[in-house]
Amino acid sequence: MMLRPFRRADLNILHEIDTACFPPGVSYSLEELEAFIAHRNSRSWIAEEEGAIIGFLIAQRTPARLMHVITIDVKEMWRRRGVGQALMDVAEEWGRREELKLATLETAEDNHPAQAFYRKRGYKKLGWVEHYYANGASAWVMGKRLR
Ligand SMILES: CC(C)(COP(=O)(O)OP(=O)(O)OC[C@H]1O[C@@H](n2cnc3c(N)ncnc32)[C@H](O)[C@@H]1OP(=O)(O)O)[C@@H](O)C(=O)NCCC(=O)NCCS
Incomplete structure (x- = not known):
């Protein structure tokens, strides 16, 4: 497995993976994914195995660091x-290099595998957002200090 930066030609495959990973209303549209990736404060990483994309991550630096x-x-x-x-x-x-203070994310209330994954990495539940997703599901906000 190797990690590499995003390339324009990856977009449709990332959208297919996202659609398979999340229920409708939680997954992103192609346009949303494109906008997140293209945002000037975003970074995206692609995980590849023998030339095939097997995963990806998009992160964004916010003005609040x-x-x-x-x-x-x-x-x-x-x-x-x-x-x-x-x-x-x-x-x-990357977040540490950018001197960002905290890593944060939202995860659906019923996404217990993801919550276990983040917990293992030291993320704690910091808040709750009622009806965060378009399908009505609520989200946990989880976070971890980077510095
Ligand atoms: C959450 C997700 C990204 C984890 O990716 P992954 O490659 O399977 O995770 P890793 O193999 O690096 O797991 C690292 C550790 O996290 C924990 N973990 C990961 N998946 C877990 C699960 N399903 N149940 C419990 N713990 C889990 C384990 O401690 C694991 O270590 P171990 O396998 O040695 O026990 C993956 O399950 C996924 O893509 N899910 C669908 C999309 C999603 O929900 N993304 C998160 C959105 S908020």
Whole structure:
């Protein structure tokens, strides 16, 4: 497995992966994904195995010096092999280099695997946003100090 930066030609595959990873209303549209990736304060990393994309992460630096994880997606057949961990490692390293204080993210109330994944990395539940997602699901806000 190797990590590399995003390339324009990846966009449709990332959208397919995101659609498979999340229910409708939680997954992003192609246009939303494109806008997040293109944002000047965003960074995206692609996990690749033998030329095929198996996961990705998009993070954004906010004006309040937070690293906001927009999404992290690993294809189902590649989970529990350290891909998510490698993507979070590289994003958090970037956040530290950028001197960001805190990494934050939202995760759906019923996404227990993701909550376990973040908890293992030291993220704590910081807040709750009622009906955060377009499908009505609420979200936990989780975060971890980067410095
Ligand atoms: C959450 C996600 C990114 C984790 O990616 P991954 O590559 O499977 O994670 P890793 O293999 O690096 O897991 C690292 C550790 O996190 C924890 N973890 C990961 N998945 C877990 C699960 N399903 N249940 C419990 N703990 C889990 C474990 O402690 C794991 O270490 P171990 O396998 O040695 O026990 C992946 O499940 C995913 O893409 N899910 C769908 C999309 C999603 O929900 N993204 C998060 C949005 S908020």
